[in-house]
Amino acid sequence: MNAPHELQSRLVSRPLPGAMLQALRERFGARCSSAAAVREQHGRDESPFPTTPPEVVVYCESTDDVVAVLRLADANAVPVIPYGVGTSLEGHLLAVQGGVSLDLSRMSAVVQLNPEDLTVTVQAGVTREQLNQEIRDQGLFFPIDPGANATLGGMAATRASGTNAVRYGTMRENVLGLTVVTAAGELIRTGTRARKSSAGYDLTRLFVGSEGTLGVMTEVTLKLYPLPEAVSAAICHFADIDAAVRATIQVIQMGVPIARCELLDVNAVRAVNAQSRLGLREAPMLLMEFHGSDASVKEQAETVQAITSEAGGEDFQWASTPEERTRLWTARHKAYFAGMQLNPGCRTVTTDTCVPISRLAEIIKLSVADADASGLPYYIVGHVGDGNFHLAYLVQEGDAEQRALAEAMSLQMVQRAIALEGTCSGEHGIGLHKMGFLVDEAGAGTVALMRSIKHALDPKNIMNPGKIFDW
Amino acid sequence: MNAPHELQSRLVSRPLPGAMLQALRERFGARCSSAAAVREQHGRDESPFPTTPPEVVVYCESTDDVVAVLRLADANAVPVIPYGVGTSLEGHLLAVQGGVSLDLSRMSAVVQLNPEDLTVTVQAGVTREQLNQEIRDQGLFFPIDPGANATLGGMAATRASGTNAVRYGTMRENVLGLTVVTAAGELIRTGTRARKSSAGYDLTRLFVGSEGTLGVMTEVTLKLYPLPEAVSAAICHFADIDAAVRATIQVIQMGVPIARCELLDVNAVRAVNAQSRLGLREAPMLLMEFHGSDASVKEQAETVQAITSEAGGEDFQWASTPEERTRLWTARHKAYFAGMQLNPGCRTVTTDTCVPISRLAEIIKLSVADADASGLPYYIVGHVGDGNFHLAYLVQEGDAEQRALAEAMSLQMVQRAIALEGTCSGEHGIGLHKMGFLVDEAGAGTVALMRSIKHALDPKNIMNPGKIFDW
Numbered sequence: 001m002n003a004p005h006e007l008q009s010r011l012v013s014r015p016l017p018g019a020m021l022q023a024l025r026e027r028f029g030a031r032c033s034s035a036a037a038v039r040e041q042h043g044r045d046e047s048p049f050p051t052t053p054p055e056v057v058v059y060c061e062s063t064d065d066v067v068a069v070l071r072l073a074d075a076n077a078v079p080v081i082p083y084g085v086g087t088s089l090e091g092h093l094l095a096v097q098g099g100v101s102l103d104l105s106r107m108s109a110v111v112q113l114n115p116e117d118l119t120v121t122v123q124a125g126v127t128r129e130q131l132n133q134e135i136r137d138q139g140l141f142f143p144i145d146p147g148a149n150a151t152l153g154g155m156a157a158t159r160a161s162g163t164n165a166v167r168y169g170t171m172r173e174n175v176l177g178l179t180v181v182t183a184a185g186e187l188i189r190t191g192t193r194a195r196k197s198s199a200g201y202d203l204t205r206l207f208v209g210s211e212g213t214l215g216v217m218t219e220v221t222l223k224l225y226p227l228p229e230a231v232s233a234a235i236c237h238f239a240d241i242d243a244a245v246r247a248t249i250q251v252i253q254m255g256v257p258i259a260r261c262e263l264l265d266v267n268a269v270r271a272v273n274a275q276s277r278l279g280l281r282e283a284p285m286l287l288m289e290f291h292g293s294d295a296s297v298k299e300q301a302e303t304v305q306a307i308t309s310e311a312g313g314e315d316f317q318w319a320s321t322p323e324e325r326t327r328l329w330t331a332r333h334k335a336y337f338a339g340m341q342l343n344p345g346c347r348t349v350t351t352d353t354c355v356p357i358s359r360l361a362e363i364i365k366l367s368v369a370d371a372d373a374s375g376l377p378y379y380i381v382g383h384v385g386d387g388n389f390h391l392a393y394l395v396q397e398g399d400a401e402q403r404a405l406a407e408a409m410s411l412q413m414v415q416r417a418i419a420l421e422g423t424c425s426g427e428h429g430i431g432l433h434k435m436g437f438l439v440d441e442a443g444a445g446t447v448a449l450m451r452s453i454k455h456a457l458d459p460k461n462i463m464n465p466g467k468i469f470d471w
Numbered sequence: 472m473n474a475p476h477e478l479q480s481r482l483v484s485r486p487l488p489g490a491m492l493q494a495l496r497e498r499f500g501a502r503c504s505s506a507a508a509v510r511e512q513h514g515r516d517e518s519p520f521p522t523t524p525p526e527v528v529v530y531c532e533s534t535d536d537v538v539a540v541l542r543l544a545d546a547n548a549v550p551v552i553p554y555g556v557g558t559s560l561e562g563h564l565l566a567v568q569g570g571v572s573l574d575l576s577r578m579s580a581v582v583q584l585n586p587e588d589l590t591v592t593v594q595a596g597v598t599r600e601q602l603n604q605e606i607r608d609q610g611l612f613f614p615i616d617p618g619a620n621a622t623l624g625g626m627a628a629t630r631a632s633g634t635n636a637v638r639y640g641t642m643r644e645n646v647l648g649l650t651v652v653t654a655a656g657e658l659i660r661t662g663t664r665a666r667k668s669s670a671g672y673d674l675t676r677l678f679v680g681s682e683g684t685l686g687v688m689t690e691v692t693l694k695l696y697p698l699p700e701a702v703s704a705a706i707c708h709f710a711d712i713d714a715a716v717r718a719t720i721q722v723i724q725m726g727v728p729i730a731r732c733e734l735l736d737v738n739a740v741r742a743v744n745a746q747s748r749l750g751l752r753e754a755p756m757l758l759m760e761f762h763g764s765d766a767s768v769k770e771q772a773e774t775v776q777a778i779t780s781e782a783g784g785e786d787f788q789w790a791s792t793p794e795e796r797t798r799l800w801t802a803r804h805k806a807y808f809a810g811m812q813l814n815p816g817c818r819t820v821t822t823d824t825c826v827p828i829s830r831l832a833e834i835i836k837l838s839v840a841d842a843d844a845s846g847l848p849y850y851i852v853g854h855v856g857d858g859n860f861h862l863a864y865l866v867q868e869g870d871a872e873q874r875a876l877a878e879a880m881s882l883q884m885v886q887r888a889i890a891l892e893g894t895c896s897g898e899h900g901i902g903l904h905k906m907g908f909l910v911d912e913a914g915a916g917t918v919a920l921m922r923s924i925k926h927a928l929d930p931k932n933i934m935n936p937g938k939i940f941d942w
Contacts, residue, residue, distance in 0.1 A: 117827035159669040188916040194825040197894040198630040205676035226726035255697035354665040356588035423668040445659040450672045456927035
């Protein structure tokens with residue numbers, strides 16, 4: 001089900017009528033491109049799937065632009081794939097039914113910042129790093145940080161999270177409202193700037209995580225947080241992964257409000273050492289961060305130090321200057337690319353299971369045993385405070401056997417996660433890659449209910465068709 | 472739009488076929504009742520609407536029972552209204568199209584408690600107090616606490632929150648998964664026990680807040696929290712409401728992780744004094760609670776004391792023994808009934824607006840001026856840390872003029888909240904009462920999208936028909 005050759009069977013020809021292309025060119029001029037290089041760039045993501053380009057790419061600069069494209073697409077029953085900066089991991093952006101790639105990266109304005117309410121509204125193409133740069137001098141930050149510098153529209157679409165989710169939640173908890181262009185080209189708004197609401201169906205959270213299959217989010221209203229008074233980071237090494245995970249479980253069960261709690265296995269440590277010259281001891285480690293007042297940060301760190309030490313942790317070390325912290329976290333965020341650089345010519349097959357915290361040690365142990373036995377290079381990074389981790393298998397591009405081996409291990413891990421009452425995807429989404437897993441996890445009846453919502457909101461199946469579940 | 476006489480125009484006759492009644496009686500025996508007293512009890516809630524009884528009440532004891540009723544209802548296109556303990560406030564439970572009231576209060580088992588993962592799965596009829604009693608000796612608690620001792624199914628259905636939401640979020644953030652019986656009588660599950668997931672559409676949050684209009688939630692999986700190491704409560708009086716609200720705004724903007732921050736106006740203080748003999752000074756007050764380690768609680772309280780004192784707060788007083796705290800919070804939770812007891816023969820028209828925190832002082836000030844000018848008795852209690860407050864107008868039962876006056880002020884307040892980028896309902900839901908408000912707030916296009924979901928999931932309009940929006 002998850003082998004790459006399956007992509008062929010999912011391809012559907014839905015040609016874009018010449019009159020529509022003409023209309024797009026008239027309205028968008030140079031912002032409408034059929035150049036091969038542009039189409040190819042928009043027909044792939046960071047997944048190992050082969051490039052599957054759209055027929056045309058349209059660069060939108062406003063919600064009105066999006067409405068114009070959607071009206072044409074609706075009238076012509078042509079697929080539309082919203083595109084941010086192309087960092088998704090599960091094949092979300094592949095134009096398996098052709099159509100228009102709707103590039104929103106130029107919609108990069110901060111629309112309304114309300115520091116006094118800790119809210120901001122941004123256009124969908126604003127990236128998380130840009131946002132944090134623009135709000136920093138107000139003493140604010142937005143915590144959700146997938147490794148890549150993704151757009152906030154893309155992060156909302158995949159219900160992204162990252163290293164801070166253990167304390168601040170995911171995009172699910174941090175999107176207050178949306179401006180959406182529906183499949184019929186109508187403009188609607190969901191939510192308000194109020195922190196909570198019981199007013200009707202929670203459409204905000206229906207669109208968050210819908211992976212572009214229900215409409216196009218053009219503006220996103222987000223919760224912000226005051227920059228903590230004090231921040232400190234610490235690392236701690238362990239003899240084996242199991243000990244590191246057991247320490248994490250205890251930290252969470254104690255209710256320590258830790259802001260970040262990341263696991264790197266020895267392979268990940270080697271990769272970031274090689275790329276960023278960190279000189280870290282090559283052993284499994286936890287990379288942690290504490291936010292709060294001076295006293296609270298000190299107290300949290302002392303509690304965690306006691307727990308890790310009891311669990312066999314060694315070399316508990318502080319990184320209290322901002323420079324040291326930035327260096328460590330930048331290295332962590334680059335682990336994905338660091339891993340690939342260690343293995344030139346490789347693509348990455350990444351797992352994304354998330355389980356109840358007490359089951360984490362078990363699933364990691366079994367998965368590591370499989371990976372070791374397979375002989376494939378791999379590394380593990382994990383948002384272990386959430387019960388979420390990524391095992392990345394590195395496979396030679398074009399090596400079908402390696403790819404199949406990695407996919408088989410990934411499948412097995414997902415089955416384990418489901419048996420342990422967890423999920424096949426903590427934060428990357430379903431895309432093309434995990435469509436089969438979603439049925440295994442949620443059941444056919446639940447997926448049928450999702451499908452009936454899709455049919456109701458997008459009766460012509462134009463919004464990112466062929467993703468999440470079959471039509 | 473919101474006057475009580477409007478109820479008449481919403482009544483629709485959908486008779487329950489004799490054969491279906493027969494089938495219900497055969498399966499449920501004494502658990503199927505058409506007695507007038509039972510029907511009347513199930514045809515009202517805490518709203519001021521007149522009782523509108525269902526044709527029959529069925530007491531379910533299992534998910535299978537619910538499936539059986541839904542299959543019959545689907546086959547006969549008969550309305551079904553899920554019922555917990557009847558504490559909703561917006562007319563949710565009125566059988567405006569007749570049909571079956573599905574009483575879930577006997578589904579009161581804790582199905583699966585996983586203290587090591589901080590999760591629990593309960594049947595929908597478990598109340599919040601029962602849950603907290605059953606998990607306390609594990610060192611855990613569930614924070615969401617609407618005033619009433621509601622069922623967790625009912626709380627999920629209205630996306631309830633309460634006094635702890637400022638720190639712990641609402642039902643939106645704290646439901647991990649659901650067992651749902653669909654309108655067609657099919658059993659599905661949403662979510663998992665993992666803390667986060669990107670696996671497909673967020674059906675969990677679609678059902679949370681859907682007020683029984685999309686299906687019946689029979690089991691709810693919830694996040695739990697370790698009981699804080701230290702808890703302390705404090706009260707502080709202010710010369711006027713404005714000063715109290717300004718202090719609150721600053722506490723939130725500073726990022727103090729306050730666990731509860733409740734406003735009582737002088738009328739609310741008088742009511743709880745009269746009911747619970749608290750001897751509180753009769754002035755507007757904040758009732759606050761701090762959770763954390765000893766050091767962190769002390770630090771939070773010191774910061775808040777400094778802020779309130781600068782804002783003109785007086786008499787900052789501690790309630791550090793559990794008994795004192797319980798007494799204060801019990802009084803706060805009983806404010807609704809205390810208010811009614813001060814005014815025998817009254818019904819309450821309660822507002823529920825929630826605005827961005829910086830707009831809170833403004834909307835309260837204007838609303839208080841209106842209420843003072845109206846001559847109607849009223850009181851205010853507010854989850855002001857969230858920007859949410861309730862102004863309760865007390866109207867003589869059956870006095871159409873008073874009722875109309877209260878509804879007109881409520882309408883005006885909602886229009887203000889919407890203009891201030893807030894919501895008509897922070898936590899009570901839409902029900903019958905706020906259907907017009909929802910359109911004003913969300914817009915016709917957004918409500919049409921909600922309606923298309925309803926049509927897709929409940930094509931015969933049998934699930935709590937006539938609520939939230941028109942068919």
